[in-house]
Amino acid sequence: MTHKTMKRHFGFLVIGALCTLPGAFGQNHAVDFKPGAPFSDGYVAGNTLYVAGQQGPDAPGKFGDISQQTTKAIAAIQKVVEKAGFQMSDITSVTVYITDLNDVPKMNDVYKKLMPDPKPARATVQVAGLIGGAKIEISAIAVKRQARQ
Numbered sequence: 001m002t003h004k005t006m007k008r009h010f011g012f013l014v015i016g017a018l019c020t021l022p023g024a025f026g027q028n029h030a031v032d033f034k035p036g037a038p039f040s041d042g043y044v045a046g047n048t049l050y051v052a053g054q055q056g057p058d059a060p061g062k063f064g065d066i067s068q069q070t071t072k073a074i075a076a077i078q079k080v081v082e083k084a085g086f087q088m089s090d091i092t093s094v095t096v097y098i099t100d101l102n103d104v105p106k107m108n109d110v111y112k113k114l115m116p117d118p119k120p121a122r123a124t125v126q127v128a129g130l131i132g133g134a135k136i137e138i139s140a141i142a143v144k145r146q147a148r149q
Contacts, residue, residue, distance in 0.1 A: 027044065028045050028046065030042070030043050031043065031049070031080055031083055041054070041076075041080045042081075044084050047144040048141065048143050048144075049084045049142040049144070050141055051077050051080045051139055051140040051141070052080075053095075053137040053139040054073045054074075054076035054137065055130065055134040056072025056075070056076065056134070057069075058072075065135075066106045066135050067106050069135050069136045070106075071114065073138045074110070075114075077091075086142045088116050089116045089145075090145060091116075091141070092120050093121045093122070093141040094115070094138060094140045095124075095138070096122065096137075097136065097137040097138070099128070099129060099134075099136070100135065
């Protein structure tokens with residue numbers, strides 16, 4: 001092997017090693033996982049956070065109206081986002097699961113007030129039902145910005 005070929009192979013090795021460093025230092029981790037639970041509230045993979053669907057109960061099995069549930073679901077998302085070291089403005093995508101499309105205008109009123117601008121991409125899907133009798137569940141994906149200003 002020539003010196004030039006060795007330098008090129010070494011360069012590829014260095015680049016490959018640098019690309020794998022984030023995973024080697026444990027950037028991938030669960031957020032608020034409770035042993036025995038079937039899921040984590042969030043999962044960080046590199047600079048991306050996946051927030052599991054969050055609902056807004058007042059107490060186990062006790063839900064308020066759609067405005068209250070939306071407020072509490074977004075507050076639950078904010079808790080996961082901040083615990084993971086992200087900001088609400090890092091959210092890039094949201095999926096809203098709602099049982100009654102007639103509730104969308106009231107949900108939108110709350111959503112517009114609580115989600116920072118610019119609003120993330122969003123899908124809103126009507127579902128037949130949600131666990132515990134909730135009217136709404138919201139999941140999110142956040143990507144951490146490289147430089148904060």
